[in-house]
Amino acid sequence: MSPKMVALQQAGAPPWRLRPVVLLTIALAWPLARLSPHRLSAVLRFLSRGARPATAAQAERARDAILGLSLRHGGPRCLERSIAIALMCRLGGGWPDWCTGVSTHPFEAHAWVEADGHAIGENPDEIAHFFITMKVSVSP
Template sequence: MSPKMVALQKAAAPPWRLRPVVLVAIALAWPLARCAPYRLRAVLQFVSRGARAATAKEAENARSAIVGLSVRHGGPRCLERSIAIALMCRVAGSWPDWCTGVSTHPFEAHAWVEAEGEAIGEDPDEIVHFFITMRVSVRP
């Protein structure tokens, strides 16, 4: 079985005034991505408290800022990218649904964010094959 090739996603760099916030979100995502799943869920649930649900536009803007500033997050680092996107949304007062899932044929794990019922920046034909194993949503 050959590894799946991941295309490098590109976006325009965010404005200068937003770059420090993007860099902080990226810096925080790195250690969080190395936490045990139960601890990561607990941290993200804590961070999401008091937020409103993110719109698709807000989540897409956060994703563009992350991918535009970090080439590393435009590739296969989906866990770090999705955490950074969620943190960027939280800075703006919102929270997307943060999801992880697996596909069984072939086996793959993936992490992404959803807003307004759609996976942000993901191919809809591919994302439907993933079974969601963890979701952190806004609590009412």
């Protein structure tokens, strides 16, 4: 993520019955985010096998649940946040398009999820400046 100021994103806490699952996905996202890009891509491709494409509503609910329990993921930790959202969707049977990209003016790196052709929880004007370098979609 770039050194520019990042607005803290927040959401309401998910229901109590869902919180253990959300905490699990947050806990799993942390070590996955430390993998090399090649290994991370391989793991996410494996996890996406057999899933149906996630809907925008499913991805937004997953994002809101993650942000509702983790202030840390509401800021500049886009890689961990996007992985956690994808994992949360997978637990529901779906898989969003997980993307990473770069912008060159100024140089920035970012990670996000897309569903139904739209970046979830991202400003469309800002995300349009990113060139996608890695994308993990539903695998057959």
